[in-house]
Amino acid sequence: xxxxxxxxxxxxxxxxxxxxxxxxxxxxxxxxxxxxxxxxxxxxxxxxxxxxxxxxxxxxxxxxxxxxxxxxxxxxxxxxxxxxxxxxxxxxxxxxxxxxxxxxxxxxxxxxxxxxxxxxxxxx
Amino acid sequence: xxxxxxxxxxxxxxxxxxxxxxxxxxxxxxxxxxxxxxxxxxxxxxxxxxxxxxxxxxxxxxxxxxxxxxxxxxxxxxxxxxxxxxxxxxxxxxxxxxxxxxxxxxxxxxx
Numbered sequence: 001x002x003x004x005x006x007x008x009x010x011x012x013x014x015x016x017x018x019x020x021x022x023x024x025x026x027x028x029x030x031x032x033x034x035x036x037x038x039x040x041x042x043x044x045x046x047x048x049x050x051x052x053x054x055x056x057x058x059x060x061x062x063x064x065x066x067x068x069x070x071x072x073x074x075x076x077x078x079x080x081x082x083x084x085x086x087x088x089x090x091x092x093x094x095x096x097x098x099x100x101x102x103x104x105x106x107x108x109x110x111x112x113x114x115x116x117x118x119x120x121x122x123x124x
Numbered sequence: 125x126x127x128x129x130x131x132x133x134x135x136x137x138x139x140x141x142x143x144x145x146x147x148x149x150x151x152x153x154x155x156x157x158x159x160x161x162x163x164x165x166x167x168x169x170x171x172x173x174x175x176x177x178x179x180x181x182x183x184x185x186x187x188x189x190x191x192x193x194x195x196x197x198x199x200x201x202x203x204x205x206x207x208x209x210x211x212x213x214x215x216x217x218x219x220x221x222x223x224x225x226x227x228x229x230x231x232x233x234x235x
Contacts, residue, residue, distance in 0.1 A: 044229040045212055095168055106216040108175035110159030114168040
């Protein structure tokens with residue numbers, strides 16, 4: 001059974017940094033693009049960032065561009081999200097999710113596999 | 125900000141049919157297939173519908189999806205108490221070099 005387990009969330013002050021991790025198991029991690037999707041408290045889902053299977057190509061939502069960096073270590077089956085310059089509006093539950101292709105290109109399949117999320121709270 | 129608009133809420137009694145709309149543009153729903161997700165309280169989203177009208181594995185046939193022009197719909201027939209959840213549409217959007225966009229979400233209440 002495919003598993004995605006996020007960690008690294010916590011309470012951080014505005015302007016601070018945090019690194020999220022997502023460990024994948026029971027599938028060939030290096031064959032799939034991966035994404036981070038977040039959900040602010042009581043709000044909807046927001047796509048944040050995606051990385052290709054090789055880690056070469058990355059994409060970011062405008063709301064995090066220049067502040068967040070997505071990366072992966074295929075030898076460790078782990079996806080990362082380095083977050084800097086954190087703002088109150090970044091407070092959310094951060095999910096990692098598996099895309100259906102090697103690259104983050106259009107596909108009709110959507111996100112079939114999700115982690116349970118890790119909570120990031122930005123507050124002084 | 126989401127570019128796919130859904131009604132904030134919908135409701136029905138057990139056994140009824142409920143329909144949720146999702147309004148987009150030519151850069152997303154007008155061009156690309158739609159996905160639908162169900163999110164039960166305190167859980168991760170679950171893929172319900174892919175490629176506009178295909179049910180994901182294990183999804184009851186009470187759920188069905190459709191699309192017309194720049195809008196899409198999710199129908200839940202024979203509403204059950206366990207269907208009480210938030211529902212999100214989503215689609216690829218080819219503006220700004222392409223990205224994946226979610227709808228604003230609809231809370232379905234079983235009365």
